[in-house]
Amino acid sequence: MTKVVVDASLALRWVLKDEKEPSADALLQQWIVSSIEILVPPLFLAEITNALYLSFKRKRLTLDEAGLALRSILELGIQVAEPPRLYLQSLQVAAEYSLTNAYDAQYVALAQIEDCQLWTADERLVSNIQPSPSWLKLV
DSSP, X not given: OOEXXXXXXXXXXXXXXXXXXXXXXXXXXXXXHTTOEEEEOTHHHHHHHHHHHHHHHTTSSOHHHHHHHHHHXXXXXXXXXXXXXXXXXXXXXXXXXXXXXXXXXXXXXXXXXXXXXXXXXXXXXXXXXXXXXXXXXXX
């Protein structure tokens, strides 16, 4: 089975009305139809939950809408992956690319470990990972 890693910035494009992006939705549909396994590191669900809470707090969403968005993501069948090398490799990635934090490095490290593409909507992440590897994809 083919697999991809996605980060929270992309997944939020699937559920937040004001951040909807047709290309993000098209990718998700393509992956579902093609039975592509969608992988995320353990911090993904905490990031999604926090982003939805902040959207509620900033009155971009009602609490019910935030809950519905979270349920939608949970129902996608996204696989949380925590390979043994994830955290050490994340530390190395963060240092190698001088990232602001090691959180984003978990997505990069997971894609490296799983030898698959990483899809993101985070332009800052892509600009920090230079030279840009062919497996790093920006929506």
